[in-house]
Amino acid sequence: MEEQHPIFNEEHLAIRKTIREFVENELAPYADEWEEAGEFPNWVFKRLGELGFLGVHYPEEYGGEGGDYLSGVVLAEEMMRCNSGGVALGVGVLTDMVCPLLHKIGSEDIKQRYLKPSLQGDKIGCLGISEPDAGSDVASIRTTAKQDGDNWIINGQKIFITNGNRADFAIVVARDPESEGSKGVTLFVVDTDTEGFSVSRKLDKVGMRSSDTAELAFQDCVVPDENRLGEVGQGFYSIMWELQPERLYGALSSVAGAQMTLDITIKYLKEREQFGRPIIKFQAVRHRLAELATELEAARQLSYHVASKINKGEFPAKEISMAKYFATRVSFKIADEALQFHGGYGYTTEYPIERIWRDSRLARIGGGTDEIMLEIISRQL
Numbered sequence: 117m118e119e120q121h122p123i124f125n126e127e128h129l130a131i132r133k134t135i136r137e138f139v140e141n142e143l144a145p146y147a148d149e150w151e152e153a154g155e156f157p158n159w160v161f162k163r164l165g166e167l168g169f170l171g172v173h174y175p176e177e178y179g180g181e182g183g184d185y186l187s188g189v190v191l192a193e194e195m196m197r198c199n200s201g202g203v204a205l206g207v208g209v210l211t212d213m214v215c216p217l218l219h220k221i222g223s224e225d226i227k228q229r230y231l232k233p234s235l236q237g238d239k240i241g242c243l244g245i246s247e248p249d250a251g252s253d254v255a256s257i258r259t260t261a262k263q264d265g266d267n268w269i270i271n272g273q274k275i276f277i278t279n280g281n282r283a284d285f286a287i288v289v290a291r292d293p294e295s296e297g298s299k300g301v302t303l304f305v306v307d308t309d310t311e312g313f314s315v316s317r318k319l320d321k322v323g324m325r326s327s328d329t330a331e332l333a334f335q336d337c338v339v340p341d342e343n344r345l346g347e348v349g350q351g352f353y354s355i356m357w358e359l360q361p362e363r364l365y366g367a368l369s370s371v372a373g374a375q376m377t378l379d380i381t382i383k384y385l386k387e388r389e390q391f392g393r394p395i396i397k398f399q400a401v402r403h404r405l406a407e408l409a410t411e412l413e414a415a416r417q418l419s420y421h422v423a424s425k426i427n428k429g430e431f432p433a434k435e436i437s438m439a440k441y442f443a444t445r446v447s448f449k450i451a452d453e454a455l456q457f458h459g460g461y462g463y464t465t466e467y468p469i470e471r472i473w474r475d476s477r478l479a480r481i482g483g484g485t486d487e488i489m490l491e492i493i494s495r496q497l
């Protein structure tokens with residue numbers, strides 16, 4: 117179990133307890149309502165910010181709590197207890213996709229204007245990498261940023277952007293119109309009230325239904341140079357860096373979610389009787405559970421091994437990809453088997469399994485697909 121793992125110290129245990137109480141008492145009761153509505157309210161960010169959870173692994177000077185990377189791991193794991201993958205995703209995008217970039221490459225001015233309010237829950241951000249014709253191949257993005265004196269003019273489209281509909285600002289990956297491939301790519305922080313910015317549509321999805329996923333359009337958006345994030349032409353490398361913790365976040369939250377799924381399933385199999393006894397008494401069932409529990413433990417150990425490396429400042433791309441590939445597949449396998457173990461009830465919306473099944477599928481796609489993880493691993497063999 118995650119609580120007892122030696123990578124965590126007393127401080128992590130205390131943070132876990134506080135976050136768990138909040139998530140179980142103040143978020144989980146609303147999960148069904150938010151799934152039904154297809155969105156969750158902005159006060160979730162505000163409350164998480166007020167309680168110091170959004171900034172749990174960021175420095176105090178920017179409104180954070182000064183914790184280490186593993187404190188953020190605890191947040192990622194505990195957010196899964198809100199029973200809505202969409203809520204965990206929306207929050208995770210802010211804490212583990214948007215804020216790491218603001219913190220690592222943002223100027224002091226950007227940190228004050230965007231990182232600080234984000235950690236306090238006063239501003240919501242999104243990260244726009246993917247485009248209608250550029251997904252796995254990030255270097256083929258077409259959104260352009262043309263310099264015009266002290267400003268940049270941004271034109272293009274972004275798709276599948278989590279928090280895109282509600283964001284106060286978007287980190288946008290754009291390229292010099294004359295450039296090609298990984299060269300000439302720069303990041304910008306674009307306020308969503310900038311003229312020329314619009315949400316073209318809100319995307320409907322199989323799972324993660326309470327999260328907000330949008331297609332964004334930029335038409336002659338004028339962005340001042342002080343909103344450039346990082347060096348000109350270095351954006352591709354910044355995104356490749358950002359994807360590392362994002363991928364491990366996917367692995368860790370998948371493991372935490374899968375543990376809950378397994379626990380729910382074991383409880384159900386103890387209660388549900390067929391052929392005159394609880395289903396868990398059948399050896400064929402117990403052995404399948406044992407196999408899943410073993411795979412889950414392997415996914416957890418690999419993910420924690422990588423997390424402890426990131427905690428020391430290392431970013432081992434091969435192991436991160438291995439953890440994401442393995443953990444997200446195990447998680448979906450457990451969700452699928454859990455649905456099978458619940459029989460017909462598992463296929464109804466009266467039990468949580470169908471939602472877990474739908475939600476857990478995303479992690480094999482977002483932040484880099486299974487196939488791209490294998491590509492990264494294979495290149496380093």
Ligand SMILES: Cc1cc2nc3c(=O)[nH]c(=O)nc-3n(C[C@H](O)[C@H](O)[C@H](O)COP(=O)(O)OP(=O)(O)OC[C@H]3O[C@@H](n4cnc5c(N)ncnc54)[C@H](O)[C@@H]3O)c2cc1C
Nearest residue numbers: 243244245246251252276277278481482483484485487488
């Ligand atoms: C709910 C949701 C939320 C998301 N949130 C965000 C977000 O906040 N910000 C953001 O920028 N993006 C976001 N994404 C986009 C996500 O990162 C992409 O969907 C993902 O990177 C895959 O890109 P694609 O969908 O264009 O698929 P494609 O790249 O078109 O891939 C299609 C298929 O081809 C395979 N393939 C592609 N290249 C290769 C290859 N070289 N070898 C073998 N197989 C290959 C892929 O693995 C996949 O199976 C989100 C997506 C979803 C669904």
